[in-house]
Amino acid sequence: MPLLVGRRVLLIITGGIAAYKSLELIRRLREQGARVRCILTRGGEQFVTPLSVAALSEEKVFQDIFSLTDESEMGHIRLSREADLLVVAPASANVLARMAAGIADDLATTVLLATDKPVLVAPAMNVRMWEHPATRANMATLAARGVRRVGPAAGDLACGETGAGRMAEVADILAAIADMLAAKALLAGRRALVTSGPTHEPIDPVRFIANRSSGKQGHAIAAALARLGAEVTLVSGPVAIPDPPGVRTVRVESATDMLAACQAALPADVAVFAAAVADWRVAEPAAQKRKKQEGAPPPTLSLAPNPDILATVARLETGRPTLVVGFAAETENVLDNARAKRRRKGCDWIVANDVSTGTGTFGGDDNTVHLIGADEEEAWPPMTKEAVAERLAERIALRLEARR
Ligand code: CTP
Numbered sequence: 001m002p003l004l005v006g007r008r009v010l011l012i013i014t015g016g017i018a019a020y021k022s023l024e025l026i027r028r029l030r031e032q033g034a035r036v037r038c039i040l041t042r043g044g045e046q047f048v049t050p051l052s053v054a055a056l057s058e059e060k061v062f063q064d065i066f067s068l069t070d071e072s073e074m075g076h077i078r079l080s081r082e083a084d085l086l087v088v089a090p091a092s093a094n095v096l097a098r099m100a101a102g103i104a105d106d107l108a109t110t111v112l113l114a115t116d117k118p119v120l121v122a123p124a125m126n127v128r129m130w131e132h133p134a135t136r137a138n139m140a141t142l143a144a145r146g147v148r149r150v151g152p153a154a155g156d157l158a159c160g161e162t163g164a165g166r167m168a169e170v171a172d173i174l175a176a177i178a179d180m181l182a183a184k185a186l187l188a189g190r191r192a193l194v195t196s197g198p199t200h201e202p203i204d205p206v207r208f209i210a211n212r213s214s215g216k217q218g219h220a221i222a223a224a225l226a227r228l229g230a231e232v233t234l235v236s237g238p239v240a241i242p243d244p245p246g247v248r249t250v251r252v253e254s255a256t257d258m259l260a261a262c263q264a265a266l267p268a269d270v271a272v273f274a275a276a277v278a279d280w281r282v283a284e285p286a287a288q289k290r291k292k293q294e295g296a297p298p299p300t301l302s303l304a305p306n307p308d309i310l311a312t313v314a315r316l317e318t319g320r321p322t323l324v325v326g327f328a329a330e331t332e333n334v335l336d337n338a339r340a341k342r343r344r345k346g347c348d349w350i351v352a353n354d355v356s357t358g359t360g361t362f363g364g365d366d367n368t369v370h371l372i373g374a375d376e377e378e379a380w381p382p383m384t385k386e387a388v389a390e391r392l393a394e395r396i397a398l399r400l401e402a403r404r
Contacts, residue, residue, distance in 0.1 A: 003178050005033030005246035006226050010083035010117075012108045013053065015043020016090035017158040018124040018167035023048060025089060025170050026056040029177070033245060037079065038062070041108045043092060065107040076107060080115035082386060084227060085180055088112070090124035090167045093135050099147070100138035118180055119147045122173050127163030150176040185229030186397035192230040193268040193321070194222040195275035195309065197237035199255045203301065204286040208253075211276050214363045215239035217327075218274030220389035222247045225270075228393050233265040237275055255281060255306035262309055270396050271321040273310040273347075276329065281306050314346035323399055325349045325392070331356035338372055349373045351392065371395065 009029055013022045029036045036057045040050055050061045065076060080086065088095060088108075095108065099121075104110040112119065121142070129135055130152060139149065151168025168176075196218020200208040215236055222234040223244035232247045235258055243249040250261045255277045262271070280303035290299065314324040326347040328338035331354070338352030352370040355361045359368070368382040371392070380391065 003032045004029065004181060006223055006244065007034045007085070007181050008083045008227075009034050009036050009177065010039065010079060010086045010111070011036055011057075012039045012041070012086065012088045012091075012095075012112070013044035013048065014041045014088060014090060014092045014095045014108065015046055016092050016124045016167070017047060018090040018122075019044050019047035021167055021170055022089050023052055023056055025087075025173055026053065028170055028174050030056070030058075032174070032178075034177075035059070035245075037083065039079070039108045039111065041095070041106060043094070062107060065110055076111050077114055078384070080111050080117055081384075083115075083117055084184065085177060086112065086115055086117055086119045087122070087173070087177060088119070089122035089173055091121040093123075093125045093129040093132075093138075096121065096123060096135060096138045096142065100141040118184075120150060120173075120176055120180060121147060122150050122168050123152045123165075124167035125152070125165050126159050127157060127161050127165040130165045131163070148176065148180060182229075186401065187225060187393070188229035190230045190270065190400060191268040192222075192225045192232045192396075193262060193265045193271040193313075194218055194225065194232060194234045195236070195258060195262065195273045195277075196222065196234060197239040198276050199237045199258055199278045199306075200253045201278045201281040201306070202254065202285040203282050204288065204290045206289050209278060209280075209282065210238075211278065212362045213237070213239075213276035215241055216363075216365065217367060217385045217388065218272075219244050220385045221272050221274055221392060222249075224386075224389040224393035225272075225396070228397055230270075233268070235261040235265065235275075237277075254278075255309065259307045259309045259312060262313060266313070266316075266321070267319050268321045269400055270323040270325070271313055272325040272392070272396075273313075274327050274351075275309070277309055278306055280304065308345065310347060311345040314348075322403055323348050323396060325351065325396070328352045329355045329362075335370060335372070335377075338370065342372055342374075351388075 037059045038053045039062045053061045098109045104113040153166045154164045155166050157165050197215035198211045198213040200210045202208050222232050226232045226246040234247050234249045252258045283302040283304040310326045324347040328341045328350050330337045334354045342350035350372045367385050367388050371378045
């Protein structure tokens, strides 16, 4: 499998002749399966065009903190939140100085000041600038704060001088990125099962009973677990969103099929049940399309209960995952109902969310949840489903680590 499947790199391209090499870096990162978003500074723009960066990354290029469209489509905080690693390549002497001083006077430096993600810099400048005590001091300050550096290499510089200052080769930057991301593989060697989306319960060959679940939360959890290095099987009902990268996705229709696919995916260290499984199915789906009968009353559907997939897995005598996590979609008495549901279903944690009308949770991008265990409860602030997924994946990694 490519090295960086599903990993998210935010690449900041600052001014320097080496910026052309960043285009190659984008291409190589994409080849390895990474998603690359780019910020192009004013200086960077002098050396490469936004169009080439957008074409290679297949993402919008972000340039201006004061652009209303940039900010409304993707706030600068989200740019960093939705990345696993920030890479500044080339990093000019100027950007290193502003980073060291905590100056935030453009989009790139604002994101760098606001981020809590790991940062890698690939300095590129004239040898005298690199060897200047100011740059040395700035680099030492950044290193002390945990900023990692690759290069610069020694050689002939664009300015005609010779010495250290050339941006590291793309292969070396790629290796440094892979190294930093692997260090976060908290779930390497772990197996995870995730359910997502709705189920479709057939009435006849053309009709079914379903619900409004989009699969966004479950898919985001599968992707987040994979980013931490887990081997993930995602069992998904019918959804309109793409399969997450780096995850084995098994598509099913009904609750009965979903249960069978989950059982086939075991054993697992952790199982997260985010699917909105239909509680009932049509007892006897018609083999042929049901036809209207002139003058006959509308048909009634006779329903049968579906298996409870979460409860079945949580109550396994042998082969129960170490950690079983359920979701509780509630519209009233959210916490009490969720606590009771956790005990009833026998899972370790339940993620409670309010799906009442007006919250926009079902089908939307945001979620406000509580994480409820036997002895612990956490109220998480409103955040995107991606952020919920990320935090949950980290909590799972910590719990499994504690039980290792
Ligand atoms: N679940 C499941 N199989 C079912 C029903 C639910 O695996 N047949 C799982 C869901 O994936 C979720 C949890 O159980 O993790 C709770 O789902 P929810 O719809 O909130 O609960 P229900 O059991 O359907 O209870 P109720 O509808 O009474 O609230």
